[in-house]
Amino acid sequence: MNEKILCVEDEQLILDDIADELEDNGYEVIKANNGKEAIEILKYDYVDLILSDVMMPLIDGYKLLELVRERLPQHDETPFIYLTAKSSREDEIRAKSLGVDDFIRKPIDYDLLLATLKARLARNRKIKETNESRLKKIYYSMKEDQGFKEPLSISIVAKSHDFVSPIESALNQLGCLVEFISESHLKVRKDSIQQNDLCFMVYSKIVHYYLSGMINQKTTHNRGRTVLMCNGQTDENLKSAFTEQGIGTIIEHPYPPVEIFKTVLDATRNKAR
Template sequence: MSEKSTILCVEDEDMLLQDLKEELEDEGYEVWTAKNGQAALEILQEEKPDLIISDMMMPKLDGPGLLRHVREKRPGLNDVPFIFLTAKATRDDLIEGKRLGVDDYLTKPVDYDLLLATVEASLGQVLRVKKQNQDKLRRIYNAIQKQRSASEELRVSFVVQNPASVRPILAALNELGCTVSVISEDQLVKKSFSVEGSDILFIVYSKIVHYYLKYVTEGIGKDWKGISVLLAPSNLSQEQRECIKDAGISNTVEYPYPPIEIFKLLMQKMKT
């Protein structure tokens, strides 16, 4: 790997947390530490690790609570492997963890050779999946480019307040050579933006976006000749869907916004 992989270790025993940090750093990993699940969430507000290792039993917020929050409320962390450390997990604990989306378990006392092998395997699997997806995206993108002038780049704009929520898509577009720009919701409210120089506009659904689409739709889905795509949750109400349709946005990709599905949609639109 060209850069160090980052690992978040969450453990309330100071000595074990320090041992984990030292062992992983000796192998070349960058390690962030937290003493409970709540402290880990504070780190995850600002950072995205490549892997999370967490104790199961901790004060304030335990391991299962942390995992539940990550898997249900942090879509930007969907591709981050999660490993539990446990001293006495019951069969029911193991089943609950699997249902929540844990990727692996390690028992205490920690066998550090097994720990390092598990970390390497988990990170390797993520890289393989990313490479497979990138290969698929590249084939689709090349097919899209055949519909356009070879000298032109695909110009893509995103309306999103928090770019981290769509980081995988932004990274894929940038790597494929697209010209990508971000329009904040503040610019949307003030109407201080233009999509005239864009071929494709992605809009991440929110209350502010809903208001804009319902009451101020000039420039999106009306006179503009590009392609508009709404990235939306799967639980939109009928009223919300009607608002989107009335605003002239007919393309919707639901959470978790698979990049491959997005590029397939773009390819279909380019062909037409």
């Protein structure tokens, strides 16, 4: 799968030129004309890197970076690079204090831009792989130390199997027994879900009503063993009630593997007790 880059630029010709250059070099590009458009995109989509102009209407590059870091935790580790014609010391200090990863000066040197993107993306991949590897080692070591050989049984509830196949693959690598359940069969598969050690549920209207029923009935069914996979459309009141009632945990889109592995570790510890 090609790496996805969000390019934010208010000058349409420059935006189109950058997108063409990146696409010619194998990247998938999402275009936004200002910071407000970028925020709306980032609420619902996952990107591997954000490339943004600084001086823009509505929401400029500084405010965009601030909002991403403060309000969109799913993009905490997403590299953020500024495109800027401004190069004063004060501008760089402000950008660095907000957590920008790099600068590309205008007019754009595309060789430099491509080299910078390649380096940043490679570094981010390495960090993710290292974190995942460490968690896997902890998981296997804990199972061995505790003599726990029975695999976790896990159900995944979603509208489409394709949507959760990466999660299923990661869980299978850990030796878990994974069962996919279509959300349309949720009501008739309650017994199967109850019998599993963990249940990952991708938020949707059907899942919303299912979980609301659990909360309203104060049921103990799957209490503490449900993992709600949230996106930008997830009802905030439901999320609050979900955690307050102790029914389970929440993982935000784009569902980082590290968070999934942590959840599996906790479930393994609980089962071993």
